Amino acid sequence: MLEKDIQEVLITEEEIRAKVKELGATLTEDYKDKYPLAIGILKGAIPFMGDLMKEIDAYLEIDFMDVSSYGNATVSSGEVKIVKDLNTNVEGRDILIIEDIIDSGKTLKYLVDLFKYRQANSIQIVTLLDKPTGRKVDLKADYVGFDVPDAFVVGYGLDYAEKYRNLPYIGVLKKEIYSF
Ligand code: 5GP
Numbered sequence: 001m002l003e004k005d006i007q008e009v010l011i012t013e014e015e016i017r018a019k020v021k022e023l024g025a026t027l028t029e030d031y032k033d034k035y036p037l038a039i040g041i042l043k044g045a046i047p048f049m050g051d052l053m054k055e056i057d058a059y060l061e062i063d064f065m066d067v068s069s070y071g072n073a074t075v076s077s078g079e080v081k082i083v084k085d086l087n088t089n090v091e092g093r094d095i096l097i098i099e100d101i102i103d104s105g106k107t108l109k110y111l112v113d114l115f116k117y118r119q120a121n122s123i124q125i126v127t128l129l130d131k132p133t134g135r136k137v138d139l140k141a142d143y144v145g146f147d148v149p150d151a152f153v154v155g156y157g158l159d160y161a162e163k164y165r166n167l168p169y170i171g172v173l174k175k176e177i178y179s180f
């Protein structure tokens with residue numbers, strides 16, 4: 001059903017599964033002696049976080065934050081506002097921010113500064129996708145699944161106007177989908 005709207009599959013389900021296992025093994029090694037707090041950024045990080053957390057063998061806790069910067073448009077407004085804050089006090093915690101994709105970097109820059117201000121002990125960024133060519137601020141992820149070209153991608157949590165998050169792979173939409 002959804003597949004008819006997809007121009008091209010960029011990353012398959014199998015490729016995602018293998019990468020998530022690999023990232024999970026690395027994070028297990030890096031965090032096995034800590035009590036990390038994984039913070040998923042809603043809603044895009046949901047499938048990635050759900051799969052990744054099962055691959056991390058450490059005393060991990062999870063929480064979620066919802067920030068908005070994009071609305072339904074495909075270009076960043078540059079404005080970040082907190083829609084839902086954490087339930088957890090991050091002071092002294094080792095934080096893993098879990099994101100679907102980094103483009104301009106503005107969303108994560110805002111969050112890193114916020115968690116620093118709230119006195120986290122350490123802050124590392126885990127992102128499934130990275131668009132290095134889109135960067136507008138100085139920000140680097142510590143763990144990256146895949147680099148993607150500067151195209152608007154959907155699936156595995158990533159939406160277009162709130163749809164396509166439930167696609168099990170990462171793809172590019174057909175042009176006509178944007179033009180109604
Ligand atoms: P940034 O603040 O880094 O520019 O934007 C990050 C957020 O913008 C991501 O968390 C994601 O929600 C959205 N975003 C950036 N690029 C894409 C894309 O190619 N597809 C989708 N669906 N969302 C994107």
Ligand code: MG
Pocket residue numbers: 041042043044045099100101
């Ligand atoms: Mg996001």
Ligand code: MG
Pocket residue numbers: 044070071159
């Ligand atoms: Mg979105």
